[in-house]
Amino acid sequence: MLTHTNHVRSGHSWTLALLAALSFGFASPAPAADDDTSTYDRDSVIKDATEFFGEMTEGLAKVIEKAFNEQGRPNGYIKGEEIAGAIGVGLRYGDGTLTLKQGGSAKVYWQGPSIGFDLGANASKVFILVYNLPKTQDIYQRFPGIDGSLYYVAGAGINYQQRNDIVLAPIRLGVGLRTGASVGYMHYTPTKTLNPL
Template sequence: MNKRCTFYLLALLLPLFLLTFAQADASAQTSSESNTYSKEEIQNAVEGFFAGTTRGLAEILERIFADYGRPQGYIQGEEAGAALVVGLRYGQGFLHLKGMEPVQVYWQGPSVGFDIGVNVAKNFTLVYNLTDPNLIFQRFPGLDGSAYIVGGLSMNYQKSNEIVLAPIRTGMGLRLGASVGYLHYTERKHMNPL
């Protein structure tokens, strides 16, 4: 084959080759999007759960999406906590993964730090890198800061292996401080926070 024929053959095959890769990439992105929640889906779920949105809540969602993108799931629940340097937190809710039935989850955990007060909160947690609901049942360490004086809003990240949780809490009570601890997610309610 002469050089001219080789050039024409490459000129014909190259666009076909590039089109095949572009279609494969678009297919992978569509598949990824079908297993995750869009920003609009999460905003609607948050708005329904918290009975409206505030500017602070919208800014928190923007930050989480900027940091981690589209979540595979979310947990909607309630929790209560108290602290006097050493704190405890107990909660329950439902884990929603895209395309799966909701799974009941419970969480409890200790914390220690400059933290004092009591609070009850609604909890909306974005869940990343979780494809099997059974993998939620483990301990997730994290740092937490709270400022509840009658009402308040807080968010932190918890990470275990590749799974990332981003709990958003809005609550009532009198609590102020910062602490380090973990939450243990379980299938059944436990009184022992460890």
């Protein structure tokens, strides 16, 4: 009798193990972070950025390469324009359209203080790579700049802003550059405001 009970228990264990194995076999694998359907590849980003800026420069290619090496593949981008001015300390205002690879777009405005130890103003285009943004609405918050992240080469510049897992990487060319831009933070909003804070 004892042997029969053990046999039944053993058979029951095997059944559970088999069911567990089958459930794992049929479970859908989690999408990879760099899945082609949810992120942009390097070549398409370089192509879009080149068309957006109207030119391809050695600096633009290098800053995009740097972003891919450090952050991986972005799942979105913002194409926009901005104005910046400085009298000792600078201000920056911009607007553009956010597009996510898996669908969805939204109008975005941004404003914030920047360090620019010069006198003057400029207007320029900006192409912002967006990483780990779950949905378009999550862009509407303040993103602190990462100290020491400004990278400038051959007329192009990139720096990083981050809140939790979301990383933004604004790319600027030529006159749109201002040394130390976005040190502090940038506030991204759904509507235009003159308040830089």
